[in-house]
Amino acid sequence: MTFRVRRARLGAVEGTQPPPFSVDVRQRDDAVLVAVAGELDLATAGEVETAVMDPVRDARHVVLDLRDLAFMDSSGVRVVVAAHLAAEEHGGRLSLVRLAEGSPVQRVLEISGLDTVLHQVDDA
Secondary structure (H helix, E strand, O other): OOOOOOOOOOOOOOOOOOOOOEEEEEEOOOOEEEEEEEEEOOOOHHHHHHHHHHHHHOOOEEEEEEEEEEEEOHHHHHHHHHHHHHHHHHOOEEEEEOOOOOOHHHHHHHHHOHHHHOEEEOOO
16 A cells, blocks of 8 residues: 655645745844745754854844745744744844734744744844
C-alpha cells in the first residue's frame, strides 16, 4: 500500500509555489533591520535565527519585519521567542514591525500570545 503525504500550507492554493524566501539584514541609524519574506518554517528557521541572533547577542536593537511573510509555523514562533529572550539576556532589544490585522502571521502571534509580549513599531 502506498500513501502520498502533501504538506498543507495556511492559505496555500493547490498547485502554486510558495513565495520566494529571503532574509535581508540592514544596518539602520540605531538598529539592525531583519526583513523576512516568504515562509518561516522548519526549512527556513535556521537562517532567520542566525540573522536575528548575531546582532541580538551583541546587545543591539533589532527590528524584525515579518510583513512579507506568507506563512509562519511553530518553528518561526520558536525563533522569535529565542530572539526575544536573548535580547533581554544580553541587554539588547527586539522590536517587531506591526503586522496588518488579520494577516496569517499576526494570527499566529495572537494565538501564541507574542503580540502582547513583543515591543511593536509602526514602520521599519
